[in-house]
Amino acid sequence: MAEPQIAAGIPEDIRADVEIAANREGLRVAEWIHRALRREVSHQTWGLGPQSVDLGMHRYLAGPANVPIVGSFNHENDRSYLSNSLPLNFMSVSETRTLGIYGLTFFFSRIDQGAMLLSSALIEGSVGHFRPSYDRVRVNRPRSWMDNLVISCRDRSAEVREALKFEWEPTGRAAALALDAFKTLSELTQTSWELQRLCQVDRPRAFHELALHLELATQQFELNARLVAEIEGFEAPSPAERLNDVQTDLLTRAGGGLSLTAAADRLGISRQALHKRAKTGSALALMQGSELVLPLAQWVSTGKSLTWIDGLPKVLKLFKTAGGWSALQFLIEQDPNLGTTPRLALIDGKVDDVVSAAEAYLGIEGEA
Numbered sequence: 001m002a003e004p005q006i007a008a009g010i011p012e013d014i015r016a017d018v019e020i021a022a023n024r025e026g027l028r029v030a031e032w033i034h035r036a037l038r039r040e041v042s043h044q045t046w047g048l049g050p051q052s053v054d055l056g057m058h059r060y061l062a063g064p065a066n067v068p069i070v071g072s073f074n075h076e077n078d079r080s081y082l083s084n085s086l087p088l089n090f091m092s093v094s095e096t097r098t099l100g101i102y103g104l105t106f107f108f109s110r111i112d113q114g115a116m117l118l119s120s121a122l123i124e125g126s127v128g129h130f131r132p133s134y135d136r137v138r139v140n141r142p143r144s145w146m147d148n149l150v151i152s153c154r155d156r157s158a159e160v161r162e163a164l165k166f167e168w169e170p171t172g173r174a175a176a177l178a179l180d181a182f183k184t185l186s187e188l189t190q191t192s193w194e195l196q197r198l199c200q201v202d203r204p205r206a207f208h209e210l211a212l213h214l215e216l217a218t219q220q221f222e223l224n225a226r227l228v229a230e231i232e233g234f235e236a237p238s239p240a241e242r243l244n245d246v247q248t249d250l251l252t253r254a255g256g257g258l259s260l261t262a263a264a265d266r267l268g269i270s271r272q273a274l275h276k277r278a279k280t281g282s283a284l285a286l287m288q289g290s291e292l293v294l295p296l297a298q299w300v301s302t303g304k305s306l307t308w309i310d311g312l313p314k315v316l317k318l319f320k321t322a323g324g325w326s327a328l329q330f331l332i333e334q335d336p337n338l339g340t341t342p343r344l345a346l347i348d349g350k351v352d353d354v355v356s357a358a359e360a361y362l363g364i365e366g367e368a
Contacts, residue, residue: 100228107221108153110188115156117181118163125174130166150225154252157218160185161211167204182210189213222249247288247325254332257293260285266306267299282313286324295328297343311351315342318358330361 022032122130164185170178182199186192191213199206226245251257258266264274274294278285284298299306319327331343337357338345345354 104221104225104228107188107217108149110184111153111156111160114181114185115160115163117177117184118160121170121174121177121181122163122166122168124172124177125168125170127166127168130163144229146225146229150222154218154222157214157221161214164207164211164214182207185214186210188217190217219253244289247286250325250328250332251288251293251295254295254297254328257286257288257295260292260294263294263306266304267308268305281316281320284312284316284324284327286328297328297332300347309343309346310349311346311354314351314355315346315358318355318362318364322362330358335361 018032019029022029025032027035164182179199183196186195189195189210195206195210195213198209260274260278261271264271267274274283277283278292278294284295286293286295296306298312299308315331316324316327319330331346332341334340335342335345335357337360338350338353342354342357345357
């Protein structure tokens with residue numbers, strides 16, 4: 001079938017999405033549709049035969065009666081994922097990213113499915129005692145039910161990433177479940193095929209790499225959710241809500257935050273002593289709405305305890321005018337003068353270099 005004929009058969013409401021997806025992969029529209037159909041068929045476990053495939057709820061492509069459909073699912077060629085036989089959406093998450101709310105629901109369902117498979121694998125492998133341990137980001141009350149769902153999905157992703165980095169050696173059915181979880185979760189990333197190939201030769205490394213890629217995918221999910229909430233006609237956020245969103249995003253990238261009491265407990269000092277350090281500028285304490293939050297990025301975490309990063313007060317005092325939020329952004333983002341983040345440079349003992357980088361960042365070189 002010629003390209004113009006196929007393009008003419010695509011409904012107007014999804015044509016642009018199909019063309020964008022095809023351009024992203026460097027394919028002609030016809031070739032992209034062909035590959036999408038093959039992916040759909042490859043996940044079907046029932047009897048095969050000539051059939052039509054619903055692309056975005058519009059039946060406009062059908063295989064000729066005398067041509068068998070290729071790409072059928074073959075258990076013999078997919079031994080690593082024997083129980084992963086549920087049919088998938090015919091598009092990968094990268095291809096459905098432009099489909100608004102439906103792209104978000106795909107991510108939400110896959111992260112939950114992966115978490116359930118991974119937790120089942122841990123129980124089957126006699127490590128059911130495992131519990132994800134991570135610092136939840138403190139946020140003000142969500143604006144809507146959708147906000148609650150997005151926060152829940154982000155937390156589930158953090159749990160899954162922690163489980164992926166857990167060191168254990170699954171065997172038998174536990175291994176099959178763990179690999180099913182891996183395949184399910186890898187489909188949320190831009191490198192699904194590469195990750196699955198890596199898993200065939202180095203499972204521990206592949207699981208760790210997947211955790212890193214899922215973190216990026218989750219950040220993209222949050223950005224998409226924020227955009228969808230606006231263009232789908234939800235109530236537009238106020239300036240104060242937008243500020244809270246920016247602050248929450250910054251705290252998330254910084255590893256989260258703790259209340260004054262929780263931070264003092266993990267530091268092994270009194271609440272009053274920590275409050276004094278915050279007032280004198282030797283500790284980073286930020287106001288988010290009406291709450292005081294202390295970013296975890298200013299410490300090194302060793303289990304449940306925290307230790308101070310040497311040299312941090314010298315950097316914080318430079319941000320007395322710019323403010324604590326600017327200081328946090330400086331600490332966690334890559335600095336061109338340092339070749340790394342200022343936080344990591346401080347941990348490496350490069351205090352003077354970080355002070356110089358902060359002065360350049362603030363445009364106060366030679367004034368300090």
